[in-house]
Amino acid sequence: MDRKEFLNQVGIGAAALLVPACIGGLAACGKSNTGVPAVPTNVDFTVDVSSGALATNGGFLVKNGIIIARTNSGTFLAVSAACTHEGTNVNFVANSNKFVCPNHNAQFSSTGVVTQGPATKNLTSYNTSLDGTTLRVYS
Secondary structure, eight states: OOOOHHHHHHHHHHHHHHHHHHHHHHHHHHSSSSOOOOOOOOOOEEESSSSSSSSTOOOEEEEETTTEOOOTTOOOEEEESBOOOOOOEEEEEEEEEEEOOOTTOOOOOOOOSEEESSSSOOOBEEEEEEEEEEEEEEE
């Protein structure tokens, strides 16, 4: 086998290994239109805010697909965590009272409304109520 034949065989072998992966990747992409997880529905759960990220103003956490944030004034916000652009979990920026996607810098108001793209769809907003140190998040 000469050099040309060897390189040809290596190329064919590599292609044979990569084609199924490429096809599988395309098929997986075709199963979801956006890659964004489904928005949580029928939400009703509680969180203890006496310790952890929600014990201090400006803190946030993600639970059950929802980002829960404590504003600098001490109120609580809850919106769907997955950015509507590509599904990355957003972060809460307390000093500007907004949610920001770390991936492409999409920005959302405290109620989940898109204020800067590339996202074009709002985050879903959820209700919160505080009873002592127990925060209820619900639809």
